[in-house]
Amino acid sequence: MGTEHVIRGIGVSPGIRIGRAMVYAPGAGTEAESEASGEVNSEAELALLQQARQQSEAQLLELAERTRETLGEEQAGILSGQAKFLADPAFYPPMEKKIREEGASAQAAVRAVVEHTAGRFEALNNAYMQERAADIRDLGQRLLTHLSGEGGGMRLSDIKDEVILVAHDLAPSDTVQLNKQYVLAFVTRAGGKTSHTALLARSLGIAAVVGAGEQTAAIADGDWLIVDGAEGVCIIRPEETTLAQYRQRQEVSEHEERELEAYRSRPAASQDGVAVEMAANIGTVQEAEAAAERQAEGIGLYRTEFLFMDAKRLPTEEEQAEAYCTVARQMAGKPVIIRTLDIGGDKALPYLQLPKEENPFLGYRAIRIGLDRKELLLTQLRAILRASSEGRLKIMFPMISGLAEWRQAKALYEQARTELEAEGVAIAAPAELEVGIMVEIPSAALQADRLAREVDFFSIGTNDLVQYTLAVDRMNEHVAYLYDYFHPAVLQLIHRVIEAAHHAGKWAGMCGGMAGDPLAAPLLLGLGLDEWSMDSGAIARIKQVLSQLDSTECRKLAEELLELDTPDEVRAALSQLMTTSNEQIQQQ
Amino acid sequence: MVSTTLTIQNEQGFHVRPAQLFVEKAGQYDAVIKVKNAAGDEADGKSMLELMTLGLAKGAEVTLEADGPDSEQALRELTELIESKFGEG
Numbered sequence: 001m002g003t004e005h006v007i008r009g010i011g012v013s014p015g016i017r018i019g020r021a022m023v024y025a026p027g028a029g030t031e032a033e034s035e036a037s038g039e040v041n042s043e044a045e046l047a048l049l050q051q052a053r054q055q056s057e058a059q060l061l062e063l064a065e066r067t068r069e070t071l072g073e074e075q076a077g078i079l080s081g082q083a084k085f086l087a088d089p090a091f092y093p094p095m096e097k098k099i100r101e102e103g104a105s106a107q108a109a110v111r112a113v114v115e116h117t118a119g120r121f122e123a124l125n126n127a128y129m130q131e132r133a134a135d136i137r138d139l140g141q142r143l144l145t146h147l148s149g150e151g152g153g154m155r156l157s158d159i160k161d162e163v164i165l166v167a168h169d170l171a172p173s174d175t176v177q178l179n180k181q182y183v184l185a186f187v188t189r190a191g192g193k194t195s196h197t198a199l200l201a202r203s204l205g206i207a208a209v210v211g212a213g214e215q216t217a218a219i220a221d222g223d224w225l226i227v228d229g230a231e232g233v234c235i236i237r238p239e240e241t242t243l244a245q246y247r248q249r250q251e252v253s254e255h256e257e258r259e260l261e262a263y264r265s266r267p268a269a270s271q272d273g274v275a276v277e278m279a280a281n282i283g284t285v286q287e288a289e290a291a292a293e294r295q296a297e298g299i300g301l302y303r304t305e306f307l308f309m310d311a312k313r314l315p316t317e318e319e320q321a322e323a324y325c326t327v328a329r330q331m332a333g334k335p336v337i338i339r340t341l342d343i344g345g346d347k348a349l350p351y352l353q354l355p356k357e358e359n360p361f362l363g364y365r366a367i368r369i370g371l372d373r374k375e376l377l378l379t380q381l382r383a384i385l386r387a388s389s390e391g392r393l394k395i396m397f398p399m400i401s402g403l404a405e406w407r408q409a410k411a412l413y414e415q416a417r418t419e420l421e422a423e424g425v426a427i428a429a430p431a432e433l434e435v436g437i438m439v440e441i442p443s444a445a446l447q448a449d450r451l452a453r454e455v456d457f458f459s460i461g462t463n464d465l466v467q468y469t470l471a472v473d474r475m476n477e478h479v480a481y482l483y484d485y486f487h488p489a490v491l492q493l494i495h496r497v498i499e500a501a502h503h504a505g506k507w508a509g510m511c512g513g514m515a516g517d518p519l520a521a522p523l524l525l526g527l528g529l530d531e532w533s534m535d536s537g538a539i540a541r542i543k544q545v546l547s548q549l550d551s552t553e554c555r556k557l558a559e560e561l562l563e564l565d566t567p568d569e570v571r572a573a574l575s576q577l578m579t580t581s582n583e584q585i586q587q588q
Numbered sequence: 589m590v591s592t593t594l595t596i597q598n599e600q601g602f603h604v605r606p607a608q609l610f611v612e613k614a615g616q617y618d619a620v621i622k623v624k625n626a627a628g629d630e631a632d633g634k635s636m637l638e639l640m641t642l643g644l645a646k647g648a649e650v651t652l653e654a655d656g657p658d659s660e661q662a663l664r665e666l667t668e669l670i671e672s673k674f675g676e677g
Binding site for chain 2: 077081084085088089090091117120121124125126128129132136312313351
């Protein structure tokens, strides 16, 4: 037992969890073993290697089969592809040769060939091929796990004790296997805030800290851990006093969660009965399940880019239609807003080979790609329309800067509709399928009155709207402090967009981070926001806050806030209001 | 031994899927199949890993060599596969 030790990473999924560590490190612990072996019995090593290969292959094929059911063909293809590499003449035979001719141990042979092969992929001048090195290493780890004999048959889905999982990194296909009943939290060495795995953890409600770095090596199997997924902290082998402190915090937060639970099934409305629509942001079919469980009243933002980013090539119209159908059915008649492909910027698609840009966020991205490579957008629009008979779908175009782009995009939508009608495909009637835009460029917000005459709805994307309005890259640590959606200039744009929508008899929503911030709730209610879309985990809390608010008071408050000078003044006014309202909650 | 030189026309070049299709086809023949890139690097036509690491992108020139009893047919079928852009459409 060592002493208490605190490590820090990025908190990506909130929650305080206390439990024993399970170190998921396929292939770990084999280093010492192979170094210790002086004499190597080649025949025995060959037999071990052969066995590890068979086990790995069986495991991969089974995993591929299960993945096909849960995540679809593309994800499954990655796994069955790895099984194919196992049989490759440039992979397995060289390992045998190393054992036979160089007297290497099975482990050493696997490591040497894996590193050599991965190195060859990394040397290629092509991002897609360089990423295949990770597949090769993954496969090598699997072989090493079986060779080491420890955890050989370990599957994440088989975890049947309450544990906190510690891993180098978790692939999305690992994460979806996690049973949230047993996996209390996970801590990974690698990974970032916007990774697919982080998003999945949030929607599954598993507390998570990623990017905790080298220090995760200090965690041993069975160590007691405290994970604080909101703060991004992991405490290894905590002292009694620390444990007591966190147990108390855990109790408080669990108490709060239970209280929030009561709000799940209630409609979202203010104290005086003004109802708003509470929707969820999702990127995958799994997240739609979580959203449905958490009583989201719809999907306010379905980020379709994951469908494209997880694939090795452009998903076909059929593959896309299948995914959209699944989400539509999952939401059982509740509205689902599908945002068309938003790539470029920081989201690359290796197989499209988009050029590197000096200024990607001001460059070739989102609708600009869709209007330039029309076949891409047309295919997606056809796929959405095909799925439109399965539920209440809506279409949203990202990064619209003005009327010309909107009209071009709308024309493509009309074209897709005409084509499918001519082909005799059953699709939703025009009046049943709303088509709108995401407002995230200041020029669109400034022209909102004109756009509102033509679109069916607006959804305000605050993340980009703030970045473009304030000219701040929030990833740049030197200027990130300027990034603030409470900036009065941003508030004025939001106000303008909502007003314009209402004036034209349309509705306005918000799908950026601001919609899920309890502090922003009085302001957004006051501004008259109709639809609020956020991580499904935040819905209950926002409903709770809303239920304490009076819409008339909030309207007055919003008018006052619009007249303030700085973001700090806005925050201060809102914080003061929240303190008062929290006191009211506690008194009840 | 028979050989031919042609140009890769599919968008993705020798990515996983095309490499897999090539290897599956090549594996149907007894002939030894060699694939060379313009720089002269050589890959076993029955190994996905070697084919992929040749770095063959769209527009790259590639030389196929087949040696064995069924080499003529192997070469014909493999050429067709490349020219059909691996069915990428």
